[in-house]
Amino acid sequence: MKITISQSPKNEGQTVTIGAWLANKRSSGKIAFLQLRDGTGFMQAVVAKSDVSEETFQLAKSMSQESSMYITGKIVEDTRSAFGYEMQVSDIELINEAIDYPITPKEHGTEFLMDHRHLWLRSKRQHAVMKIRNEIIRATYEYFNENEYVKIDPPVLTGSSAEGTTELFHTKYFDEEAYLSQSGQLYMEAAAMAFGKVFSFGPTFRAEKSKTRRHLIEFWMIEPEMSFVDHAESLEIQEQYVSFVAQSVLTNCKLELDVLERDTSKLEMIKAPFPRISYDDAVTLLKEKGFDDIEWGEDFGSPHETAIAEHFDKPVFITNYPAAIKSFYMKPDPERSDVVLCADLIAPEGYGEIIGGSQRIDDLELMTKRFEEHGLAGEAYNWYLELSKYGSVPHSGFGLGLERTVAWLSGVDHVRETIPFPRLLNRLYP
Incomplete structure (x- = not known):
């Protein structure tokens, strides 16, 4: 079932697919945290090495900022986030890998950001x-x-x-x-x-x-x-x-x-x-x-x-x-x-x-x-x-x-x- 991030609260406990972009990520050993966005909202997706194929885990760790994907997983409650829910990932299908995306998480000047509005x-x-x-x-x-x-x-x-x-x-x-x-x-x-x-x-x-x-x-x-x-x-x-x-x-x-x-x-x-x-x-x-x-x-x-x-x-x-x-x-x-x-x-x-x-x-x-x-x-x-x-x-x-x-x-x-x-x-x- 394909849903949007904003529909996640209504699908708690369900395994769903979301079309999304990678806003940011971090990884630690056997787990990767993907910050997703799809236009309706932002949500974290958790990729555990033990829950996915080796290929999927390596993809999660290597994907660059603003790459697009279909990501599949189970929606679970996450009381630590403002959104209140996250995805436990089971599969990722890469659509397009974004190379050298110019707006990184670091600070940028206003004129640079306006040029890249x-x-x-x-x-x-x-x-x-x-x-x-x-x-x-x-x-x-x-x-x-x-x-x-x-x-x-x-x-x-x-x-x-x-x-x-x-x-x-x-x-x-x-x-x-x-x-x-x-x-x-x-x-x-x-x-x-x-x-x-x-x-x-x-x-x-x-x-x-x-x-x-x-x-x-x-x-x-x-x-x-x-x-x-x-x-x-x-x-x-x-x-x-x-x-x-x-x-x-x-x-x-x-x-x-x-x-x-x-x-x-x-x-x-x-x-x-x-x-x-x-x-x-x-x-x-x-x-x-x-x-x-x-x-x-x-x-x-x-x-x-x-x-x-x-x-x-x-x-x-x-x-x-x-x-x-x-x-x-x-x-x-x-x-x-x-x-x-x-x-x-x-x-x-x-x-x-x-x-x-x-x-x-x-x-x-x-x-x-x-x-x-x-x-x-x-x-x-x-x-x-x-x-x-x-x-x-x-x-x-x-x-x-x-x-x-x-x-x-x-x-x-x-x-x-x-x-x-x-x-x-x-x-x-x-």
Whole structure:
């Protein structure tokens, strides 16, 4: 019977065959210990000379790292390992012997590992990060499907910019100018007017020449938009969603969090509601913490976000930023026209902003004025302006950056480890 490593607990006492790669090994006299991986997990296989043919034992001792095999044996309990089970081997069939595998158990530099990203993904640490990423994606679909959202896929090639910035990748679309999408939001607003509650999940691109540990050139965004939902209701949805995802990772990725030595007590605290602090109060707090150079009307940088987050033991919403530093589509506060109904969700432990969201403008006259102020008049935006013209309603939305969220929940230092093949300022390979 052929099984996977992850199915081993259900097959205790059975003799099974697993297709696997050799992650590492050690031998001592008449016994060899093989560390196996098969994509679903890692497990030790014990090859005793007395239990196998001489040929099989010599194969076990001589096989090189990352060689592939079919390995047969009995699944037994192993209380010493985190996985809890191991295989007592009876036979090995070598499929392919890997010669001179470049990533050995010794230490390697980051650039070397990034050059060999296609192989680095096989390591136990990278496997754990990718499994956590997968769980965040799975939990995202579960949350939005259970709450009656419809998944809509916005285009990657667009004729306009969602944020009205110049940090865009230009391309030719036959005889027209086009851009790689930096957000699906505008299209999701259109979808929300058709389906009520929608979400997208897809790649976005920012031509931002940044080298920080929080930035990627290509990254993935989860972007819900909701009709008949105001700013306060949106904040509640955001904190419920983030809490759901965090608790799903805690429940379903125990082994992976253990591999990464993640302090899970920090994750156990991620439960709604989250604290809120206004931009005004955040500026005051920063000045009290020694940031004398920050002035009202300036955007916060990473040190500012970290200092604010350290004041709380959960993710924190910074609300009501100045209108002048936020996007054209954000609805002004009815009681203060100089600030908008928006919020950034700042993760603890120095991971920075993971969500940006707002209530959107639903008034045609104001939206037209915003278009003029931001120089967005033109045919490329006519369709978006029509959303305010034909049956507009109060509506809100937000975008969560997947890679920053993976970094935060898994506890890794740099977002380059949170996406299978990162695109950085100076990296387009592999």
